Amino acid sequence: MAYDVKLPDIGEGVAEGEIVRWLVKVGESVKEDQPLVEVMTDKASVEIPSPRTGSVEAIHVEEGAMVPIGTTLISIAVAGEVAATAAPAPAHAAPAAASATVATPAAVPASGRVEATPAVRALAKELGVALESVRASGAGGRITAEDVNAAATSAAPTLAAAEGPEERVPLRGLRRRIAEHMRHSLSTTAQFTFVAECDFTALVEHRAGLKPQADAAGIKLTYLAYVFRALPSVLAQFPLLNSSLDDTTHEIVLKRYYHLGLATNTDDGLTVPIVRNADSLGLFGIAREIDRLAVAAREHKLKLEELQGGTFTVTSTGTKGGVLATPILHHPQVAILGLHSITQKPAVVRGQIVARDLGNLSLSLDHRVVDGAVGADFLYALIEKLQTPKDWLAAGDLS
Numbered sequence: 074m075a076y077d078v079k080l081p082d083i084g085e086g087v088a089e090g091e092i093v094r095w096l097v098k099v100g101e102s103v104k105e106d107q108p109l110v111e112v113m114t115d116k117a118s119v120e121i122p123s124p125r126t127g128s129v130e131a132i133h134v135e136e137g138a139m140v141p142i143g144t145t146l147i148s149i150a151v152a153g154e155v156a157a158t159a160a161p162a163p164a165h166a167a168p169a170a171a172s173a174t175v176a177t178p179a180a181v182p183a184s185g186r187v188e189a190t191p192a193v194r195a196l197a198k199e200l201g202v203a204l205e206s207v208r209a210s211g212a213g214g215r216i217t218a219e220d221v222n223a224a225a226t227s228a229a230p231t232l233a234a235a236e237g238p239e240e241r242v243p244l245r246g247l248r249r250r251i252a253e254h255m256r257h258s259l260s261t262t263a264q265f266t267f268v269a270e271c272d273f274t275a276l277v278e279h280r281a282g283l284k285p286q287a288d289a290a291g292i293k294l295t296y297l298a299y300v301f302r303a304l305p306s307v308l309a310q311f312p313l314l315n316s317s318l319d320d321t322t323h324e325i326v327l328k329r330y331y332h333l334g335l336a337t338n339t340d341d342g343l344t345v346p347i348v349r350n351a352d353s354l355g356l357f358g359i360a361r362e363i364d365r366l367a368v369a370a371r372e373h374k375l376k377l378e379e380l381q382g383g384t385f386t387v388t389s390t391g392t393k394g395g396v397l398a399t400p401i402l403h404h405p406q407v408a409i410l411g412l413h414s415i416t417q418k419p420a421v422v423r424g425q426i427v428a429r430d431l432g433n434l435s436l437s438l439d440h441r442v443v444d445g446a447v448g449a450d451f452l453y454a455l456i457e458k459l460q461t462p463k464d465w466l467a468a469g470d471l472s
Contacts, residue, residue: 075130075148078109078121082142089141090114092134093246097147099212102128109147113246118341118373127151132212137245138190188215200225218243247341258404261320263440266399267448271456273415273430279462283471287357297335297389298360300412302466303458305331305352308385311451313443315384317405325442334386334403335363337370344370345403347383355472387412400437407442410455411435 080090090112097109108120130150134140188211189197189204196218197204207224209216222241244252258264276299287294308315308331316327331352334345346366351359369375386403389412400411415432422429434456438448458465 075150076125076127077145078124078147078149080112080140080142080144080146081121089139090119091245091249092136092138092140092146093118094136095132096120097129097132099129099132103149111246113250118247119377121146123149125149125151135190135193135211135215135217137218137243188213190215193218193221197221247339247344251342254404255401258402261404262402262407264402264437265440265445266435266437267445267452268397268433268435269449269452269456270431270433272420272460273432274460276459276462277415277430279466283356286471287360290357292357292360293364294357294360295363296415297387297412298356298363299459299462300387300410300455301333301335301348301351301359301363302354302356302470303455304333304385304387304410306465307451307455307458310454311447313447314408314438314451316407316442317384318407318439318442319405328384330384332382332384334383334406335366336386336388336400336403336409337367338391339371339373341373344375344380345383345386346370346375346379347381349382355470356466357471386410390414397433397435400435402437402439407439408448408451409437411437 091114093111093113095110097103097107103109103123103126105124105126106122109123110121112119112121127149130148132147133145134147140146188209193216194204197207197216200221202221202224204216204221207216207220210220211217273296276296280294280296280299283294312327313325315331316325318324319326330350333348333351335348336343336345346369348354348359348362348366354362366375366379369379383403383406386400386406386409388400388409390398393414395413397413398411400409402409411434413433413435415430417428418431419426420429420431421427434452436448436452438445
């Protein structure tokens with residue numbers, strides 16, 4: 074008999090999830106705790122495990138669909154047991170497995186009723202495809218977006234081909250969430266960016282002096298670690314930048330803790346794990362945590378709590394640092410700092426032209442909360458610390 078597996082309550086504030094990809098197909102045998110499907114929420118990517126050992130009887134939701142908590146996703150046939158509905162399986166943040174075919178191709182049901190979601194019907198209308206003529210590959214004879222795109226491609230006139238090949242890539246998973254967050258951030262905040270130059274020469278020398286000790290301890294000591302170590306004390310001086318705006322109550326929420334977001338590029342797109350309580354960590358401790366989170370993000374091993382509760386975000390453009398950028402706020406935060414390329418350039422020091430390690434910092438702010446003068450004062454205070462690391466980084470401040 075069949076057990077229905079529903080989308081569980083994944084975590085704080087999550088009301089729905091996107092079916093990114095199925096990891097099993099109809100008719101396939103599955104074991105208890107085997108991952109069935111990858112689901113993306115606005116918090117994290119998680120895998121839903123099977124609550125029973127059996128075989129896949131039916132898949133009820135196609136890839137790309139957004140479904141609310143409690144929706145039946147899949148039915149597992151378990152021999153010798155009476156029909157029942159499985160309690161929502163716990164979700165575990167885990168690396169995404171290889172994608173699998175949803176179901177073997179099947180014809181449209183004999184009743185003549187076309188099985189397709191509203192989104193697929195809209196796509197068919199846009200592409201001029203008659204659903205009755207499309208060969209379905211979805212569960213239960215359901216037509217998927219891929220089926221419609223394939224039909225449109227095969228039926229395209231010669232003129233279209235002559236205009237050049239095109240490929241439609243579904244906006245799914247992390248990339249879809251990034252698009253939604255960026256659009257929401259820009260539409261709900263009054264964003265502006267302030268840029269200033271920082272002389273990193275003393276910091277570069279300080280890092281070079283510590284590098285042998287860091288290497289011996291297996292620590293990847295980066296410039297980013299210095300920025301994260303300097304930020305909490307400067308944010309304490311300018312608390313508006315470590316806040317959020319509650320649009321419902323029209324209140325500025327000042328955060329007395331420092332959970333710093335680390336914008337990290339992955340194969341799937343940008344994700345922002347959190348260095349929690351950054352003010353409690355020394356330089357080496359922060360360097361370890363930055364490296365651990367960056368690796369976990371790229372390997373899809375971040376836990377849900379490692380993506381929640383950020384108060385301020387830092388983004389680094391890495392080896393392709395560029396001159397400057399205008400980072401987009403990680404809503405509901407009101408500030409984000411961009412670290413760009415640090416290179417040797419000529420500079421005037423005490424009337425002499427000398428080579429210095431210079432780089433720009435870009436600070437984007439929500440003008441509803443932070444005025445330009447306050448943002449400038451904050452950035453110059455941060456720059457002052459970065460330009461004089463020996464003044465505030467004692468030998469005992471490394472752990």
